[in-house]
Amino acid sequence: MCGIVGYAGREQAAPILLDGLERLEYRGYDSAGIAVLSESAGLQVKKAKGRLKVLSAMVDGGRSVDGFIGVGHTRWATHGEPSDVNSHPHSTPRVSIVHNGIIENYAVLKEKLQAKGYSFKSSTDTEVLVQLIEFIQKSKNTDLLTAVQLALREVIGAYAIAVLDKDNPDEIIAARKSSPLVVGIGEDEFFLASDATPIVEYTDKVVYLEDEEIAVIRRGEKLKVVNLKNVEC
């Protein structure tokens, strides 16, 4: 289990994400990645095996990626070797996810999706979750929050996740169970991280999510926290 960061606000997200990942380097990792969303550039996903500086060079310190909202990850592989393709974020054409933890029943969920025609690029448990979220969005015609809630109700295991949806460019949905996740609240901006280290320099207003709580982070709105059954916490 390694690091997660997220940002939604008025600043360019990528440099803040890279800075946050650097502050989580002490935890150890084998690869790193970011996903940043903007209406003009769409969903931009950059990731690579190896040190954070490899990723940072790939995106010119964050300057070649545009958008005010994004998520980042340092991976400690549990399912699938350290490689570019197994690095996070994992994405469908529409949805992108970063995940710390282990989806214990990923094999059963993967078989179910394969039977419906889904195929997988990586060997990770995480890609199964992102494909499941998009499958629910499409088959039940739900928004991202509902799809994440329904998907997590099928998951056995530990997770801290942060999810972006290309069709909702102002939103991050973040959830946790048995793996920590913290939301920092600034002035018209939100920070997200798997521990408070990357957040403290920006704000001292932090919310520690409890197990099975979901943070609904929307630019320009107040933070909302709900559970898997959509009851506000």
Ligand code: GLU
């Ligand atoms: N189980 C996931 C993977 O192997 C996440 C590992 C982590 O927590 O970094 O990709």
